[in-house]
Amino acid sequence: MVAASPKIAPAGSDISIRAVSHRFDLEGAPLPVLDDVSLQIEPGSFVALLGPSGCGKSTLLRLVAGLDHPSAGEITVDGDPVADPDPSRILVFQDPTLFPWRNVRANVALGLEAQGILKSEGGRVDDAIRLVGLDGFDRAYPHQLSGGMAQRVALARALVNRPDVLLLDEPLGKLDSLTRLAMQTELVRLWQQSGLTAVLVTHDVEEALFLAQRVIVLGPRPARIVADLQVDLPYPRHRGDPRLAELRHEALRHLGLEASW
Amino acid sequence: MTTIDIEAEIRAEPSQAVVQRVTLLASLGWIGAVAILLFWPDLTFQPLVRELALFWSAVAAALVLLGLGGNRLGRLGRWSASRGPWLLAIGLGAALWTVLTAKTGILPQPFFPTPQAMLEVFLYDWPKILYSASFSVWLLARGFFFGAIAGFLIGIGMGWSRAVSYWATPLLRYVGPLPATAWLPLAFFIFPTSGSASVFLIAFSTAFPVAVLTWSGIASVNRDYYEIARTLGASPLFLITRVAIPAALPHVFVGLFMGLSTSFAVLVVAEMLGVEAGLGWYLQWAQGWAAYANMYAALFVMAAMCSGLITLLFRIRDRVLVWQKGVVRW
Numbered sequence: 001m002v003a004a005s006p007k008i009a010p011a012g013s014d015i016s017i018r019a020v021s022h023r024f025d026l027e028g029a030p031l032p033v034l035d036d037v038s039l040q041i042e043p044g045s046f047v048a049l050l051g052p053s054g055c056g057k058s059t060l061l062r063l064v065a066g067l068d069h070p071s072a073g074e075i076t077v078d079g080d081p082v083a084d085p086d087p088s089r090i091l092v093f094q095d096p097t098l099f100p101w102r103n104v105r106a107n108v109a110l111g112l113e114a115q116g117i118l119k120s121e122g123g124r125v126d127d128a129i130r131l132v133g134l135d136g137f138d139r140a141y142p143h144q145l146s147g148g149m150a151q152r153v154a155l156a157r158a159l160v161n162r163p164d165v166l167l168l169d170e171p172l173g174k175l176d177s178l179t180r181l182a183m184q185t186e187l188v189r190l191w192q193q194s195g196l197t198a199v200l201v202t203h204d205v206e207e208a209l210f211l212a213q214r215v216i217v218l219g220p221r222p223a224r225i226v227a228d229l230q231v232d233l234p235y236p237r238h239r240g241d242p243r244l245a246e247l248r249h250e251a252l253r254h255l256g257l258e259a260s261w
Numbered sequence: 262m263t264t265i266d267i268e269a270e271i272r273a274e275p276s277q278a279v280v281q282r283v284t285l286l287a288s289l290g291w292i293g294a295v296a297i298l299l300f301w302p303d304l305t306f307q308p309l310v311r312e313l314a315l316f317w318s319a320v321a322a323a324l325v326l327l328g329l330g331g332n333r334l335g336r337l338g339r340w341s342a343s344r345g346p347w348l349l350a351i352g353l354g355a356a357l358w359t360v361l362t363a364k365t366g367i368l369p370q371p372f373f374p375t376p377q378a379m380l381e382v383f384l385y386d387w388p389k390i391l392y393s394a395s396f397s398v399w400l401l402a403r404g405f406f407f408g409a410i411a412g413f414l415i416g417i418g419m420g421w422s423r424a425v426s427y428w429a430t431p432l433l434r435y436v437g438p439l440p441a442t443a444w445l446p447l448a449f450f451i452f453p454t455s456g457s458a459s460v461f462l463i464a465f466s467t468a469f470p471v472a473v474l475t476w477s478g479i480a481s482v483n484r485d486y487y488e489i490a491r492t493l494g495a496s497p498l499f500l501i502t503r504v505a506i507p508a509a510l511p512h513v514f515v516g517l518f519m520g521l522s523t524s525f526a527v528l529v530v531a532e533m534l535g536v537e538a539g540l541g542w543y544l545q546w547a548q549g550w551a552a553y554a555n556m557y558a559a560l561f562v563m564a565a566m567c568s569g570l571i572t573l574l575f576r577i578r579d580r581v582l583v584w585q586k587g588v589v590r591w
Contacts, residue, residue, distance in 0.1 A: 066492075085492040087492070097486065101585075102507075110493055113499075161493065
């Protein structure tokens with residue numbers, strides 16, 4: 001229904017990460033978090049960054065979003081260097097971080113309002129709410145929503161801007177396991193309908209393999225790319241697929257968890 | 262829809278035509294007070310005995326109606342049902358008051374006026390009291406308005422700009438805790454009229470807590486809100502007006518409550534010392550004439566004014582912060 005509208009499907013951007021290193025300054029002592037990471041992401045693809053907690057994968061996502069600047073190296077999106085945050089690259093956090101004083105509709109409208117195009121493009125808000133399956137909840141306040149619904153609102157708030165790049169920072173990390181499985185299927189659908197480039201950060205091996213076309217395995221901090229797995233399976237995927245089990249084995253091996261197989 | 266209908270029915274059903282026993286008991290209490298008033302002789306002559314008896318009898322009659330009518334009387338009936346014990350207690354209190362003052366003199370005259378004397382004040386002096394009260398409210402409203410605006414802007418400036426914070430924080434720390442009443446003698450000299458001086462002092466006492474709380478509210482806003490807004494294309498102005506301020510509003514309201522409370526004190530002192538009108542002045546004037554009943558009357562009206570204004574602010578807060586329902590309750 002919504003996918004039929006040509007405007008909702010922007011061509012995703014290509015992301016180029018070239019020799020990026022980053023460190024934090026912790027009370028004078030530098031803490032390296034990314035070490036010489038280079039990565040090419042095709043336009044319209046779904047890529048997962050998989051690695052142990054605290055390895056620096058979220059940092060990489062923040063750099064692509066433009067919220068931080070790398071200590072060394074360069075990131076370009078469609079050839080343009082990333083300098084600042086931009087509505088064409090939207091980051092979805094692990095916490096939905098909805099504004100509690102705004103109802104669902106006003107939360108989703110936030111981006112259009114900030115860009116001053118809410119009046120002319122207001123119809124997009126309803127489209128986005130419908131897209132994530134929350135029709136009828138537009139007047140609800142965040143405290144009335146379940147965790148899964150809140151995260152859907154956060155996705156709608158991102159998608160309403162028709163971004164070329166969707167950066168997902170463990171967006172399903174705090175959901176219960178059943179909601180999580182349902183939302184994974186949902187994420188694939190949203191990505192397929194909108195045609196954007198999706199980059200997902202996760203430490204859940206199954207999630208990465210179920211969702212992404214390509215899984216980049218990062219080592220412990222400072223993060224370096226240790227493997228680049230192609231998930232050559234069509235969508236919709238099946239969790240019991242033996243090929244997924246094989247790939248899971250391989251990913252765990254790269255993460256140093258071979259013994260648990 | 263259906264659930265709401267069912268709920269309404271459940272609430273309405275058991276309450277049909279139930280006699281409110283406590284309300285009837287309360288009316289008995291008031292009738293007792295009337296009996297004491299009329300048939301127990303006063304120690305000294307008291308004015309308006311019959312009028313007061315009439316007034317209390319009217320209260321008793323109204324309570325009989327409410328008690329018999331039960332919950333058929335809608336909102337009024339629900340009110341009397343929940344406030345029955347209070348209505349009884351007030352009736353007994355009135356009887357006790359009459360006994361202690363007019364009938365036995367256990368509480369000495371004229372320091373503890375009789376109910377009859379209080380009725381006399383309200384009956385004959387109400388224009389002056391009403392004028393004083395409206396003057397006080399207007400003076401307070403102006404001072405509170407300017408103070409709240411100033412405090413809000415200072416708080417936002419301090420929360421948002423390092424330079425403003427650098428210069429304003431020490432000043433606020435040093436001058437802010439000083440009670441505004443300490444400025445009173447100076448303010449009456451500096452300002453052309455005692456009224457403008459009072460407005461300034463009330464504004465001053467309001468601004469300090471509002472500024473501090475607004476500042477701390479803005480300082481405690483979740484950083485992620487800003488990052489979200491920035492990735493969505495927000496300008497710095499948008500970050501202030503649409504992120505920082507709404508997120509800080511619960512704190513701002515705490516500051517407004519504190520400011521309103523302190524401004525009452527400043528108002529009364531200012532009216533007592535310099536302004537020739539208002540409830541504070543009325544209190545002072547009554548003291549000059551040793552008119553104790555008038556002083557109690559002024560205190561009574563003052564309490565009604567202060568609690569009324571606080572309630573008004575609560576209502577405004579509940580409306581503005583409707584999104585907080587179920588999140589924070591205090």
